[in-house]
Amino acid sequence: MLNYKQLYYFWNVAKYGGVTRAAEQLHLTPQTISGQVSELAQSLGVDLFYQSGRRLKLTSAGELAFTHAEEIFQTGKSLEARLKNNQHHTDLLLRVGVSNVVPKSIAFSLLSPALQLQEPVRLNCYEDKLESLFAELAVHNLDLVIADRPLPADTGVKGYNHLLGECALAFYGTPELVESVRVDFPRSLNDAPLLMPGPDSALMPALERWFADMGISPYIKAEFDDSGLMKAFGQEGVGLFPAPEAISEQAARQHGVSIAGTTSDISCRYYAITPERRLKHPALEAISQSAKSNVFSTVASRA
Structure with missing residues (x-):
């Protein structure tokens, strides 16, 4: 059976780009982190990292493991937030960062479908420059970033681009x-x-x-x-x-x-940039579907 503590240590090493930085974040020794990740790789029967200069980089198997770990721990974080912040109601929390260059009316049109779901959604919106929003996305303080460009490959942030329209x-x-x-x-x-x-x-x-x-x-x-x-x-x-x-x-x-x-x-x-490849949050699915069928479809039909 998969050891989720070991998977969590592996996820942090991949997220922070090395054992030492992950150990600092988790307040553990590098030896503990390294040993647990090695045991995970051994139990899975694959190499999860390879050395590239002074940095650890993910193998193809490591990339696959990281993607699944992202989904697992994001789900866990969402569950924790719902249990802590919504003890007396069942609102889904959606934390969105909006680039300051995105027109407010576009942002509203894209996000408003999330508030029209049958299951109530509590929307937390933050506006800032993209660099700051990407940093928040990297540490999973945001579920979604609305931007006028895709996430650049050289930012070091793990995220996925979804073209909205x-x-x-x-x-x-x-x-x-x-x-x-x-x-x-x-x-x-x-x-x-x-x-x-x-x-x-x-x-x-x-x-x-x-x-x-x-x-x-x-x-x-x-x-x-x-x-x-x-x-x-x-x-x-x-x-x-x-x-x-x-x-x-x-x-x-x-x-x-x-x-x-x-x-x-x-x-x-306009793009929705998320830490997960799939849009699993019901509000994210509603945003994506409405963008393609409503927000931009009228303009496309006039073209």
């Missing part, structure tokens, strides 16, 4: 600004006042390449790390701003802006 990029503005650039779009963006997302956004480099390819030189008036602040400036007529076509209805209703033009040369993609 994509749509074309649109340029929004007040009626006066929209009217001034609507004819001969996108060439009309040349010298037009523009608000840009900051360098943390996946849109920034894509926009710069597109402008260069199209021979367009807009008048960039400001850059914003926070998409909501960019829209607030756009609402006041400071400049046009790029945002997903999928938010057109919300943008008109909340900010009084409309679309000046769109381009399919740039895609706005």
